[in-house]
Amino acid sequence: MPDPGDETVPEGDRIDDLTPAPIRPESASGRYRPGAVVLVVVLVVAVVAVLFRSLGDAALFFYEVDRAVELRSELDDARFRVVGTPQPGLLEIEVDGEAAVAFTLCAGDVLADVVHLGDPAELFQPGVPVVLQGSWVPGPVPAGLVAAAADGWHLRTDHMVVKHDNDYRGEGAEMEACGVLPDGAAAASG
Amino acid sequence: MAEEPTITASTRDTTGSRGSRLLGVATLVGLAVLGVLAFVLTDPDVRIHPSTGDEFGQFDAVRMLYVHVPLAAMTYLAYGLCAVASLGVLIRRTPWWDVTAHAAAEVGTVFCGLVLVTGSIWGRPVWNTWWEWGDVRLMTTLVLFLMFAGYLALRRTTGDPRTVSRRAAVVALIAVLDLPLVNRSVEWWENRTLHQQSTLGELKIEDLTLFTLMLGFLVLGMVLAWLLLHRFRVGWLERAALDHSVAAAIAERRGETPDEELRRAVGDSPAAREGFDENDRDGDPEAGRP
Numbered sequence: 263m264p265d266p267g268d269e270t271v272p273e274g275d276r277i278d279d280l281t282p283a284p285i286r287p288e289s290a291s292g293r294y295r296p297g298a299v300v301l302v303v304v305l306v307v308a309v310v311a312v313l314f315r316s317l318g319d320a321a322l323f324f325y326e327v328d329r330a331v332e333l334r335s336e337l338d339d340a341r342f343r344v345v346g347t348p349q350p351g352l353l354e355i356e357v358d359g360e361a362a363v364a365f366t367l368c369a370g371d372v373l374a375d376v377v378h379l380g381d382p383a384e385l386f387q388p389g390v391p392v393v394l395q396g397s398w399v400p401g402p403v404p405a406g407l408v409a410a411a412a413d414g415w416h417l418r419t420d421h422m423v424v425k426h427d428n429d430y431r432g433e434g435a436e437m438e439a440c441g442v443l444p445d446g447a448a449a450a451s452g
Numbered sequence: 453m454a455e456e457p458t459i460t461a462s463t464r465d466t467t468g469s470r471g472s473r474l475l476g477v478a479t480l481v482g483l484a485v486l487g488v489l490a491f492v493l494t495d496p497d498v499r500i501h502p503s504t505g506d507e508f509g510q511f512d513a514v515r516m517l518y519v520h521v522p523l524a525a526m527t528y529l530a531y532g533l534c535a536v537a538s539l540g541v542l543i544r545r546t547p548w549w550d551v552t553a554h555a556a557a558e559v560g561t562v563f564c565g566l567v568l569v570t571g572s573i574w575g576r577p578v579w580n581t582w583w584e585w586g587d588v589r590l591m592t593t594l595v596l597f598l599m600f601a602g603y604l605a606l607r608r609t610t611g612d613p614r615t616v617s618r619r620a621a622v623v624a625l626i627a628v629l630d631l632p633l634v635n636r637s638v639e640w641w642e643n644r645t646l647h648q649q650s651t652l653g654e655l656k657i658e659d660l661t662l663f664t665l666m667l668g669f670l671v672l673g674m675v676l677a678w679l680l681l682h683r684f685r686v687g688w689l690e691r692a693a694l695d696h697s698v699a700a701a702i703a704e705r706r707g708e709t710p711d712e713e714l715r716r717a718v719g720d721s722p723a724a725r726e727g728f729d730e731n732d733r734d735g736d737p738e739a740g741r742p
Contacts, residue, residue: 298609305602312594323586323644345643350504383580389501390508393646423579426510428648430497430517430657 324393328372334398334415343395344417345425346374347440350388351408364403366410367394368441373411375403379420386424389440395421409441467685475678482671489664490518516574518664522672523567528631530560530676531600535628538621547691550617553624555683557603559676564597579646588637589647596634599627613694 324343325333346367353364355377362379376394386392396419403416468476497514498507510517534556540549571590572582584590603623609616638647651657657665 298605301605302602302609305598305605309595309598309602312591312598326643384577385508385510385580387501387504387506387508389504389506423581423584423646425646426578426648428651428654428656429499430514430651430661432495432499432658 327367327369327374329369330398330417331372331374337398339397339399341395341397343393344374344419345369345391345393347391348386348388349373349407349409349441351406352382352388353404353406355404364407364416366407366441367392367417368409370440373409373441375407375411375413375416377403377416377418378422379418380422383422383424386422391425393423393425394419467682467689472678472681475674475681479671479674479678482667482674486518486664486667486671489660489667490515494518494660494664510578513574513577516570518668519672520567520570520574521665522668523563523570525669526672526676527560527563527567527596528635529673530556530563530680531596531628531631533680534560534600534624538624538628541617541621542625545614547688550621551684551687551691553617553621554607555680555687557600557607557624559679559683561597561600561604562679563676564593564600568593568597575646584646587645587647588641589634589645592630592634592637596627596630599623599630603627 324345327344327346330337330342330344344367346369349366349368351365355362355364357377357379360379361381362377363382364375364377367374367376377399378394378396383392394417396417398415399418400415402412402414403410494515496512497509498511499509500506501508534553537549537553537556540546541553571593575584576582603620606620606623607616638645638649642649652665
């Protein structure tokens with residue numbers, strides 16, 4: 263046992279010294295719970311993956327119909343997203359043995375025909391904007407659409423979501439005029 | 453060797469108080485009224501299209517609005533509180549700010565998770581999708597949730613509690629930078645989000661729909677307050693128990709400490725009990741408030 267009066271004994275080892283000793287730095291492995299470290303790493307990876315996917319996808323999101331028509335030659339056969347207002351008239355057709363629907367989208371005065379593979383969205387209806395994902399394909403759509411663009415091209419899409427507005431008033435809903443849909447005047451729907 | 457002490461962290465055996473119980477009852481009543489208004493008395497969202505004359509809208513799915521929007525607002529509030537408290541941790545360095553920041557982050561993350569879930573449930577019938585990768589509102593909200601999940605994971609790491617608190621505070625202040633992005637994303641990137649713009653900002657809502665939404669803000673605010681209160685008290689008791697454990701460990705290490713001295717060190721002596729009411733750091737969180 264060291265002598266309390268022995269000046270050669272290090273200060274922290276003297277038995278009458280109750281001063282708290284400095285805390286030794288712990289090693290990194292002993293300082294953190296392995297489970298928590300794994301959790302932090304998983305979360306960081308998840309955030310990076312989400313950002314990566316988000317940024318990659320954001321480049322697709324989304325052209326107005328008039329812009330998509332304007333960029334048709336540049337877009338070539340690339341997949342992109344496009345937003346527009348469906349016109350009255352919906353044709354049920356078959357493409358390569360698969361059920362599809364054909365209709366026309368508009369933005370302002372610009373129209374684009376669409377062949378959408380699969381069923382339309384549950385709340386799909388003329389006058390309510392939709393966002394579609396697909397690409398330009400040469401060739402007309404079958405005859406019978408009320409307001410077809412009929413420009414020798416159509417959008418071949420396979421993903422449809424409805425873009426809703428922020429208006430919750432029972433009356434006085436404000437919808438922009440588009441194609442054959444007049445602003446405020448009742449028109450026959452397809 | 454000294455006899456092993458019995459440590460009492462607090463004389464209270466509950467985090468409830470008369471005020472919090474009153475708040476809890478009022479919150480339950482509010483939730484019941486909100487449920488009746490949101491799911492029974494308000495009309496579904498059915499409008500007549502001005503051009504086609506057809507019915508359109510969100511129909512019954514709109515009822516999720518009365519929960520989803522207030523949950524989002526309370527998430528902002530909780531994370532905002534966490535940011536303020538985190539600043540307090542870095543500047544004042546008192547336990548009160550640290551426990552407040554932790555409680556706000558934990559409750560805020562529960563609310564943020566519910567925002568994502570209720571939004572997804574609403575999106576399936578209205579948008580035709582549970583989730584849309586690339587939508588800036590959805591993605592920034594998910595990133596916010598993940599960052600605060602990381603904050604909570606960091607808080608569970610061992611080491612010097614003060615160091616963990618300071619690191620967590622820095623993480624919270626970084627994470628909260630995402631809040632304005634979440635809130636303003638629908639205005640800043642209008643062509644990159646399915647999510648609609650603000651309804652309240654342009655007041656495109658009226659009558660019972662507006663009243664029910666406002667009631668949703670009030671009731672979910674009460675839920676937030678009740679949860680924060682109890683989580684804060686639990687955090688405060690955890691900290692008190694930890695302090696007592698450290699005091700007991702020091703006393704045991706020294707080995708020769710008389711029982712009465714040990715009891716005084718851990719706040720369990722008659723003398724300490726007498727002073728409990730006047731300076732109740734363990735039982736009364738307000739005592740530590742700056």
